[in-house]
Amino acid sequence: MASASVMLCSGCFGQKGLETAPVSGVVTYNGKPLPYGRVSFRPEAGSPATGAIQSDGSFSLSTYGNGDGAIVGTHQVSITATEADAGTMAEAAANTEMAVPKSLIPKKYTSFSTSELTAEVVARGDNKFTLELRD
Numbered sequence: 668m669a670s671a672s673v674m675l676c677s678g679c680f681g682q683k684g685l686e687t688a689p690v691s692g693v694v695t696y697n698g699k700p701l702p703y704g705r706v707s708f709r710p711e712a713g714s715p716a717t718g719a720i721q722s723d724g725s726f727s728l729s730t731y732g733n734g735d736g737a738i739v740g741t742h743q744v745s746i747t748a749t750e751a752d753a754g755t756m757a758e759a760a761a762n763t764e765m766a767v768p769k770s771l772i773p774k775k776y777t778s779f780s781t782s783e784l785t786a787e788v789v790a791r792g793d794n795k796f797t798l799e800l801r802d
Contacts, residue, residue, distance in 0.1 A: 685713040688788055689736040690728040692796035694746060696772055700724025701800065704748030704772070708786060709779050710738040720748070737788045744784035746776045746798065776800055 690708065694701040704720040708728060716728035716737035728737050749768035750756035759765040775781040788794050 685710075685738045686790060687716075687730050687736045688739050688790055688794055689734070690716065690718075690786075690788055690794040690796070692726055692798060693724045694720050694726060694798045694800065695724060696748075696800045697802060698799075701746075701748055701772070703752040703754075704746060705752070706798065707745045707747075707779075708737045708742035708788070709745070710740050710742050710788075712740075713738045716742075720746075720752075736794065737786075739788050739790045742786045742788060743779040743782070744786055744798065745779045745782050746772065746784070746800065748772045772800055773802060 692706075694704070694706060701720055701724050702722045705717055706720060706726045706728065707715050707717045709715040714730050716730040718726040718728040720726050727734055729735055730737055748771045750771060751768035753771060756766070756768050770777055776784070784798060786796050
């Protein structure tokens with residue numbers, strides 16, 4: 668029993684116990700809420716944080732556990748929104764490979780290196796971000 672407790676706690680603090688803070692926000696595309704997809708924040712060190720975009724464009728991030736936020740510091744941001752996320756992807760025919768889902772936002776936003784989106788997560792304070800995407 669004692670070993671189970673040790674195993675459970677060994678993952679409680681994530682990698683090196685890097686501090687996280689709650690992060691939420693909204694994603695818009697051409698001025699309207701983006702109703703599907705995923706947001707990812709990649710810190711300079713440690714694990715990235717991710718979260719699903721809700722139907723109203725809102726999101727909240729998790730790094731080590733549900734809703735714990737993102738590691739404190741500077742992040743590169745990427746966003747994905749595909750036909751699969753939107754529920755509009757055609758089903759693959761029997762005995763064929765599933766097609767790669769088409770991006771429904773400009774491809775530059777899907778990569779940390781090309782999105783040009785950044786965010787500064789602070790330990791104490793407001794970590795609510797509006798991520799505005801445009802064609």
